[in-house]
Amino acid sequence: MAPPPSPLAYIPFVSVENMMRLIHHFGIEHVLRDLSAEIEADYLRWSLFEKTPRLASHSQEGVIELMPTSDGDAYAFKYVNGHPRNTARGLQTVAAFGLLARVDTGYPLLLTEMTLLTALRTAATSAMVARHLAPADSRVMAIIGNGAQAEFQALAMKAIVGIGEVRLYDIDPEATSKTVRNLAGAGLKIVACASSQEAIEGAQIITTCTADKAYATILSDNMVGAGIHINAIGGDCPGKTELHQDILGRAATFVEFEPQTRIEGEIQQMDASYAVTEFWKVLSGQAQGRTDARQITLFDSVGFAIEDFSALRYLLSKLDGTDFFQQLDIIADPDDPRDLFGMLQRAA
Ligand code: NAD
Numbered sequence: 001m002a003p004p005p006s007p008l009a010y011i012p013f014v015s016v017e018n019m020m021r022l023i024h025h026f027g028i029e030h031v032l033r034d035l036s037a038e039i040e041a042d043y044l045r046w047s048l049f050e051k052t053p054r055l056a057s058h059s060q061e062g063v064i065e066l067m068p069t070s071d072g073d074a075y076a077f078k079y080v081n082g083h084p085r086n087t088a089r090g091l092q093t094v095a096a097f098g099l100l101a102r103v104d105t106g107y108p109l110l111l112t113e114m115t116l117l118t119a120l121r122t123a124a125t126s127a128m129v130a131r132h133l134a135p136a137d138s139r140v141m142a143i144i145g146n147g148a149q150a151e152f153q154a155l156a157m158k159a160i161v162g163i164g165e166v167r168l169y170d171i172d173p174e175a176t177s178k179t180v181r182n183l184a185g186a187g188l189k190i191v192a193c194a195s196s197q198e199a200i201e202g203a204q205i206i207t208t209c210t211a212d213k214a215y216a217t218i219l220s221d222n223m224v225g226a227g228i229h230i231n232a233i234g235g236d237c238p239g240k241t242e243l244h245q246d247i248l249g250r251a252a253t254f255v256e257f258e259p260q261t262r263i264e265g266e267i268q269q270m271d272a273s274y275a276v277t278e279f280w281k282v283l284s285g286q287a288q289g290r291t292d293a294r295q296i297t298l299f300d301s302v303g304f305a306i307e308d309f310s311a312l313r314y315l316l317s318k319l320d321g322t323d324f325f326q327q328l329d330i331i332a333d334p335d336d337p338r339d340l341f342g343m344l345q346r347a348a
Helices: 016-026 027-041 084-089 117-135 152-162 173-183 245-248 258-262 279-282 304-319 340-345
Strands: 012-013 057-059 064-070 074-082 096-102 108-113 142-144 166-168 188-191 206-207 216-221 229-232 239-244 251-253 296-300 326-329
Touching: 012 016, 016 027, 016 108, 016 117, 016 304, 027 117, 027 152, 027 279, 027 304, 064 304, 074 304, 084 326, 096 117, 096 304, 108 117, 108 304, 117 152, 117 229, 117 279, 117 296, 117 304, 142 152, 152 166, 152 173, 152 206, 166 173, 173 188, 206 216, 229 239, 239 245, 245 251, 245 296, 251 279
Parallel strands: 012 108, 142 166, 142 206, 166 188, 206 229, 216 239, 229 296, 251 296
Antiparallel strands: 012 326, 057 064, 064 074, 074 096, 096 108
């Protein structure tokens, strides 16, 4: 998608309300499938992107992160937080907004909410990876941690992998009830479980999406049988992991961008000699994915800037001819570019 021909003084801004309208207009499973395809296409252009571990500002309560990347034509960044104790205050654990800009002028093209968009792109990425790494006949998934990300994860695995049954567990039964309610009518068999052990029974895919700023053990080694695909999305920050270290010892581990995942992912528990595969290499045929039916595959997901870039460009492409945005007057446009002060006088 080429950026529009000239710099614009007004850029589209997609509010939370308009994002909700847009998702319902196109249909959430349709959006998830599209996003997954966009992310896969950008992963195949991996070498073109500027890549850096995200810039993180840590506090006792959580983290605030900036996630930038560019493919040389467009530049994107996301501002996102991760505050596990926020839900107790009635706030989101993860909230975000982001911006897409053109590289040739540096002018922005789009500003948008990204709390919903992050849930969509995270689920689309999880499903993209599972489609390539999970057992071919995967029909049952477990979701441990039934918070904000859970339904998105379930619907992406349905739309992209063909999952038909979702088994749910959360330490807070209210969270599980909420997820059961929200997924009723989605065409999935939903089973609420009383323990994570019960949730993983018969599952080929286990998604862990809990939030706790701790080295947690959501899955212990004895819980993970041969052939399972683990989609671990909740361990995404230094000091915040979900899997017992012994699982990593048995698994073939796939990551987004290795330098970032070494800092933030489950593999922060392992030393630098622990081997991982960047997933783009599987897509491009440079590395093997699952090698046998009994192998445990692990996607150590932390969320990477290219996924947000793909989501932002996808969103921009969907705005044409719609009213799912407001015009935002974010760039000063004096009649003479050198006369910024003269422009200020217009309002005097
Ligand atoms: P959330 O706070 O809305 O939900 C987390 C849920 O986990 C809560 O319902 C909580 O009760 C449950 N939980 C906590 N400890 C548990 C345990 N021991 N066993 C079972 N359940 C437990 O958070 P969210 O927005 O759904 O995000 C979930 C996690 O995913 C967070 O850690 C977040 O940082 C992470 N995340 C990762 C990515 C990525 O790209 N990898 C993207 C978004 C969010």
